[in-house]
Amino acid sequence: MPSHDYPITIFASVQKNIQNIKTILHNPVDLSARVFTIGQTNHTCAVICIDGLVDKKLVNDEIIKNIQLGTSQANLRIPHSTQEIIEELANEILSIYELNKSNQLDDVMFAILSGDTALFIEGSEEVLLIGSKGWETRGIEEPLTEALVRGPRDGFNENLQTNMVHIRRRIRDPNLRFDSLIVGRRSKVGVVITYIDGVVHPQLVTEIKRRISSIDLDNVQESGFIEQWIEDSFLSPFPQIQHTERPDKVTAAISQGRVGILVDGTPFALLAPVTLGQFLQSQEDYYDRWQIGTAIRIMRYFAAFIATFLPSLYIALLEYQQGMIPSKLAFSIAGTREGVPFPAVIEAVMMEATLELLREAGIRMPKPIGQTIGIVGGLVIGEAAVSAGIVSPVMVIIVAITAISSFAMPSYSFGISLRLLRFGIMASAAVFGLYGVILSYVMINIHIANLKSFGIPYSTPFSPTLYHDWRDLVIRAPLMFLRKRPQMLQTDDPMRMNKKGGKS
Amino acid sequence: MKTFEYGDQEIGQKEIVVTTASMIVGYGVLTMPRQIAKVTSGVDGLISIFTAGLIALFGAWMAAKLAARFPQQSFFDYTSKIVTKPVAYSLSALFALYSILFASYEVRGVANIAKHYLFDRTPVEVLTLYFLLVVIYAASGSRVAIIRLNALFMPIVFGVAVLVLFMNIGYLKMEHIKPFFSTNFSGYLAGMKSTIFSFLGFEVLLFYVSMMNQPQKAMKGAIIGTSIPLLYYLASYFFVIGVFGDATTATILYPGVEIAKEVEAPGGFFERFESFSYTVWVMTQFNTALMFVDLSVICLQTLFKKKKKQGIIFVLAPIIYLCAMFPQNVDQFGKYGDWISYFGLVLAFFLPSLLFLIAKIRRVKGNG
16 A cells, blocks of 8 residues: 555645655656746746646747746736736736646646646645646557448547547537546546437436446546446347447437447447447448448348358258258268268367467467468468368358358457357257257347347347338438438437428 | 337337237147148138137237226236236136146147257257247346347248248149038038137237237237238148148148248258248247246236246246146147147137126226
8 A cells, every 4th residue: 555644735835746746656757847937026836747748849838938938028017916926827828728727636636647737836725737738649540440441531549639529520519518527546537428419318328427437447448448337238248339440430320319438548439329230330331322331231131140150050951951951062062071070060160260260360460470371371271171181171161151251240349249159059050950050049039139238129120120210220221211310219309301401 | 109218118019919920820820731621621721710810800809908908007907906806816827827838838849840850869858948948048038028029030930931832832733722612510610629729829918918008009909910820821721732732731740831841942052941941930939938938927926926037937947848748749749739728718718808898897997
């Protein structure tokens, strides 16, 4: 336990305050404390800030320079009482828009540690807190995990302010809300809940705020921590909150009546609530013309089915229901399996596991090597395994199609869920054949029917059946048909466009 | 009024439709054509099915009417208003017993057919157990989720079932369909008897209408929900007879499944289509079994108020399993089903009408 033998009040003396703060922070190298006098007087004052967290230029030019020189240049008369000096500084000298006053050491420390500058004035127990955040951040880049062919190329970065700007720039509505919360006992990370007032269901916002404020972690490292803390069921393999790096996705979601959660220090924003269907949609579906969007979506549903069930169907057919395979195909499969020493289950599990390994290895490697791994693993091992007679070529085809299908999922986390389920279904198929496959399917559906994301059943709008929402589910109806916001979100303002147009 | 309130536990008319339909359609329809074909000739069985369907429609309407008279009230609540508490307790007990038996019948039915079409060596005991465990898993979830499952499965099941029928169009033979009206009256009656068993299940309305947000729509939902199976039964019987003829049908164990055998999947991707179509059919039998388990849970909860739902299911599971294992062979299983159906006939057809009559005479109403 660290000793708390320092005072927690602010003194009138600048030196004492500096000393106190240095004690609290254990005198780190990056703490700058600069003591100087206000121009033409002998009033002492001091700026304290953390080097690197603040915008150096701003502290030098707008704070120190103004206080030292600005007063004489403008021929200002510096009053004698410290109270008046503070007023004068705030009103006339400091050319900075973000300015707060405080007499609580707690606030001062928090401000300094988050990149603001504290200005102490001799003789006053009040401190000016000057907004000077300006650390090095990554620039705005194209989101790596969600690339699109058509659509905006900018993505979120690790800076909360920049991320908020992304959304502001897209929705110039006074009802756009950014409600800010601080989470984490030690990390004190800023979390911003964003939604459009008048569109979103008010209870949804209340519930999300309630859940976020229940977070009592010491360090919130990424939005994943928040996601896992506030999700409905931690046992479920399915993600119950969507995450995205794309500002356009967040703005589209909040204008539909969902709620976005931005977390400082991560490019991944959270979107809630989410249902099964939304994981199979990409933002690009809306940017392309509707026929393309619809066709791609239908393809994704097939891909999801294949990614989950293909290996287990293969196992079931091969081990139990050989009769169902047309005889010509059955013979050719049997021919290629000649000499393969394992039953189809072992073969499938082996190949699937290898592929998952490859995928994992490919991610961790530096980019150029990662691609090589893919080629070496996919081609060389596959080919060698077949010619060594360990697996059959049909199995390689099955595994490859499955893998490609699971990569076609627009949401990475949802794809992982399907991949996890796949192994369970394969086990079921190995013991019970088709009967096992269908019962696994039933079990998954039972789970989905019971699962909720912020009060909305995960299976909406399939069931509870909301036909209007089907226009934007498996198909993507032409834009003119999407006149209403999703019914499942129970928005305050259901209409999103006026077909008469022009007349406002 | 919005039909779907934010995250609540209520259901609407659509849900009542799918619930009724998926409850009625189950094991029965797969064997039904055999029993009708035994006693009628040609497609005359259609008349039996139609008449039985009309009776079932009336029964379903009655059950919905009775339950809708007492909005947001459970079966036990309104029966105790109509016919005193002790009688209501015994009615709940009877329904619990009936539901347990029917659930076990359905569970065993799935395993029997699965054994027949999908496995040659895996013992039926294990197949039953696996299926029952899945049912138990679903029953332990929320009640609304059960209804949502109906809505998720029903379109798939009916889609495949109707597809199978229509793919048989090429195999229809006129000589199987003719002659018309050559059955005697007792034949029609006997056909009706076996059909009406396949319509059992609409008694679920007595219990689930209490969850509706607009109970006045329950009757319409019940009628539509019962008409869907009726139409399917008619179509299915027509195709079975048209393809196999009545003499052959009378000897086929599961004509409802066998009908898919002739079909060839386009592109020759699948052979033995009946295995595939039966696999899909498992879903609707699952729904039926699940809802019967849930009904017995509802009834037992009124009898043992302090017990938790999970506790009741935990005790229920082995009982259902043992009941399902009771019949030793297909013959015994058929008799077992007949006895349950007689039981159900009384509970589903006569009881609601009787209760409704008493309620009318005694002028008992939901809000009074």
